[in-house]
Amino acid sequence: MLKPTKMTRVVIAGTKDLMEPVISTFHNLNILHITDFLQENETFKIGKPLKPASKMSEYLLSLRTISNQLAIGKGSESSLKSRDLRSVMDEKISTLQKEVSSRFDEMRNLEFKIKEKEDIVSSIKPFFGLPLSLESYSGYGSVKVYTGFIDTDLELQLSKITNNYELFTGEHEKRKIFALFVPIAFADEVHKVLQNERSYSELKVPLLEGNPPVVLDGLTKEISALNQKYAQIRAELDNIKKEYSEFIIAADEYLSIETQKAEAPLKFAESPNAFIIDGWVPSLKYDEMEKELQKNTGGLIHLEKIEEDIKEEDIPIELENPSTAKPFELLINTFATPKYREIDPSSIIFITFPLFYAIMLGDVGYGIIVAALAYVIKKKFKAGELNSLALILFLSAILSIILGFIYGEFFGFPIFNVVVKGELEHGFLGAGPVIAGINLPVHRFGEVQMLLLLTLIIGIIHILLGLVIGFRNHLIEHGLKHAIFAKGSWMMILIGGVMVIAKLMPAVMSKLPVPTSDPVFAIGGGLAILGLILLIAGEGFISILEIPTLLSNVLSYSRILAIGLSSAGIALAVNTLSMNLFIRPGGVYMGKGVVLALIGVVILFIGHLINLLLGILGPGLHSLRLQYVEFFTKFYEGGGKKYVPFGYKRKYTEE
Amino acid sequence: MVVDAGMIAIGAGIAVGLAGIGAGMGEQAIGAAAVGAMAEDEKFFGKGLLMTVIPESIAIFGLVVALILLFVFNA
Numbered sequence: 001m002l003k004p005t006k007m008t009r010v011v012i013a014g015t016k017d018l019m020e021p022v023i024s025t026f027h028n029l030n031i032l033h034i035t036d037f038l039q040e041n042e043t044f045k046i047g048k049p050l051k052p053a054s055k056m057s058e059y060l061l062s063l064r065t066i067s068n069q070l071a072i073g074k075g076s077e078s079s080l081k082s083r084d085l086r087s088v089m090d091e092k093i094s095t096l097q098k099e100v101s102s103r104f105d106e107m108r109n110l111e112f113k114i115k116e117k118e119d120i121v122s123s124i125k126p127f128f129g130l131p132l133s134l135e136s137y138s139g140y141g142s143v144k145v146y147t148g149f150i151d152t153d154l155e156l157q158l159s160k161i162t163n164n165y166e167l168f169t170g171e172h173e174k175r176k177i178f179a180l181f182v183p184i185a186f187a188d189e190v191h192k193v194l195q196n197e198r199s200y201s202e203l204k205v206p207l208l209e210g211n212p213p214v215v216l217d218g219l220t221k222e223i224s225a226l227n228q229k230y231a232q233i234r235a236e237l238d239n240i241k242k243e244y245s246e247f248i249i250a251a252d253e254y255l256s257i258e259t260q261k262a263e264a265p266l267k268f269a270e271s272p273n274a275f276i277i278d279g280w281v282p283s284l285k286y287d288e289m290e291k292e293l294q295k296n297t298g299g300l301i302h303l304e305k306i307e308e309d310i311k312e313e314d315i316p317i318e319l320e321n322p323s324t325a326k327p328f329e330l331l332i333n334t335f336a337t338p339k340y341r342e343i344d345p346s347s348i349i350f351i352t353f354p355l356f357y358a359i360m361l362g363d364v365g366y367g368i369i370v371a372a373l374a375y376v377i378k379k380k381f382k383a384g385e386l387n388s389l390a391l392i393l394f395l396s397a398i399l400s401i402i403l404g405f406i407y408g409e410f411f412g413f414p415i416f417n418v419v420v421k422g423e424l425e426h427g428f429l430g431a432g433p434v435i436a437g438i439n440l441p442v443h444r445f446g447e448v449q450m451l452l453l454l455t456l457i458i459g460i461i462h463i464l465l466g467l468v469i470g471f472r473n474h475l476i477e478h479g480l481k482h483a484i485f486a487k488g489s490w491m492m493i494l495i496g497g498v499m500v501i502a503k504l505m506p507a508v509m510s511k512l513p514v515p516t517s518d519p520v521f522a523i524g525g526g527l528a529i530l531g532l533i534l535l536i537a538g539e540g541f542i543s544i545l546e547i548p549t550l551l552s553n554v555l556s557y558s559r560i561l562a563i564g565l566s567s568a569g570i571a572l573a574v575n576t577l578s579m580n581l582f583i584r585p586g587g588v589y590m591g592k593g594v595v596l597a598l599i600g601v602v603i604l605f606i607g608h609l610i611n612l613l614l615g616i617l618g619p620g621l622h623s624l625r626l627q628y629v630e631f632f633t634k635f636y637e638g639g640g641k642k643y644v645p646f647g648y649k650r651k652y653t654e655e
Numbered sequence: 656m657v658v659d660a661g662m663i664a665i666g667a668g669i670a671v672g673l674a675g676i677g678a679g680m681g682e683q684a685i686g687a688a689a690v691g692a693m694a695e696d697e698k699f700f701g702k703g704l705l706m707t708v709i710p711e712s713i714a715i716f717g718l719v720v721a722l723i724l725l726f727v728f729n730a
Contacts, residue, residue: 452723625709
């Protein structure tokens with residue numbers, strides 16, 4: 001919690017004949033983060049892949065091609081033995097290649113042919129409108145043929161050129177179609193006439209023989225025969241897919257693992273007879289690793305912990321948090337991976353993110369729906385980012401239900417009796433209870449001032465927490481003096497500033513003189529000035545420009561109230577509109593027909609749906625923004641390297 | 656302080672409206688850039704979304720001013 005996992009640097013050396021068992025051991029353990037060996041020297045070179053690497057990659061390549069051609073997706077988990085896979089690999093892959101690729105090629109070929117025939121069909125259809133067979137459009141020595149669509153009467157214009165022509169006209173899909181035969185001598189002039197005609201569009205005659213309907217009939221038969229053949233091959237491929245998909249998925253995993261293992265030496269340093277691996281393991285797992293490694297190599301391998309000369313930026317980062325706070329690492333990783341000695345704020349966000357979200361959303365009805373939605377997503381996606389996101393949303397929604405109870409809101413309707421502008425509104429649970437001295441409900445529109453103050457106090461505490469963490473980070477990295485200059489000064493300015501404003505504001509509002517004699521005001525002012533001096537001493541005069549940022553940071557927390565008010569406001573507006581106008585017995589349009597009453601229900605439904613969508617997006621984004629922009633900027637630097645252990649989590653195969 | 660309630664309401668409206676326009680002007684450039692970055696690499700979605708909402712503060716400051724006008728000065 002709060003700190004990344006402690007890592008130990010380890011160097012492993014051994015003779016080359018031990019390389020394979022060592023790689024296998026590490027691959028199974030899945031805990032060693034290998035540092036790439038980069039600086040070659042006379043003795044040590046970058047390692048070469050193990051022998052089977054190229055063979056394995058070849059297999060993998062053909063397997064993935066087949067898998068693509070068969071459109072194989074993710075399978076259910078299975079447990080084929082690696083040993084069994086290895087023995088049948090060669091035979092099965094070559095059979096598959098033979099069976100699949102020829103069929104696949106044929107299928108592509110058929111698709112192409114079908115497309116070709118269909119194109120001809122669509123080009124023949126217009127000629128149904130003309131009384132000629134297809135061969136009569138071509139093959140002339142002294143006659144030029146024009147075919148196409150045209151809207152105007154051609155004869156008039158043609159008669160100006162020559163009377164020696166033959167014109168056929170007809171109709172296709174309500175457009176006029178024509179075929180014009182003219183002697184070649186007039187072809188140029190006729191061509192010009194056609195070009196100038198805007199409605200003219202040329203039609204190419206397919207090079208076929210026979211009457212169009214007869215030709216079409218023949219083509220349709222050919223196409224259906226091709227389609228039949230296509231379907232048959234498709235079915236054959238589906239059968240192959242059914243039969244082999246388990247093997248293909250498992251073999252893919254097996255080969256990926258083997259390739260990974262075979263290529264591992266590329267990260268090692270290698271001399272003619274020995275190899276060295278440099279890497280990081282979580283300190284707690286060091287002993288386990290050592291035991292396993294010595295067992296598998298007969299105690300012949302040499303391990304050494306390296307503790308000196310460690311550069312912080314080389315240490316890989318594995319975040320370590322209790323399982324409940326684990327999903328919140330997603331929000332950290334989206335921003336940046338922390339450095340090794342930095343605080344990992346996942347567990348803090350675990351509290352503040354849902355809290356801010358809940359104060360913003362704060363409605364029992366919306367909370368229940370969001371929680372249900374998150375639950376469904378969580379069930380559907382068992383792992384990965386969506387699962388984490390669903391968990392975050394679920395926690396936030398549960399808290400929203402509690403806050404909704406305090407606000408007394410259920411889809412914007414009052415749960416408890418509440419007085420708004422001197423009028424009593426009845427809630428459906430009657431008078432609100434008193435819990436811990438607070439009269440429920442705390443009505444959001446009625447208590448704006450109090451809530452505004454509360455959000456600002458939350459902001460001050462949150463920013464102060466950020467500064468405290470920043471102080472700690474600076475203390476460890478640069479020492480006390482630097483920490484006081486960089487973060488302590490800001491804390492003083494913030495606390496002092498708050499004390500001054502707390503006393504100054506009421507005085508100014510009620511036009512009293514500035515309360516200089518008030519000890520809180522005086523101490524606060526002194527503290528702020530001291531902070532300012534420290535800040536200038538540490539960071540230079542220019543840092544004064546940053547002070548308004550602090551103010552805007554604090555004010556920024558008022559969004560917690562503002563977003564909440566807008567969400568509650570929309571809900572209220574929707575309810576007032578639909579209830580008072582349409583649904584309530586005394587409503588304006590009540591009793592004027594069922595349709596009008598239904599309009600009310602539709603308004604209610606759509607209004608709340610939109611508000612709900614805004615209610616997931618708005619509070620989520622703004623709560624996150626408060627973490628990233630207001631909180632993180634006070635301490636977080638990031639830029640760590642992620643811990644990526646050498647290994648693989650088997651899903652479809654067993655050792 | 657005696658001020659016409661209507662004037663306060665107009666003031667609150669102007670505060671929210673102008674702040675909203677300002678925030679929108681800020682967001683348009685960032686939003687366009689964010690969409691561009693996302694077209695290159697979808698991983699920018701999270702960061703892009705975040706960058707895009709940063710100018711939203713301005714709108715919220717407007718809203719705060721409006722709330723203070725309505726609820727503090729109007730009381």
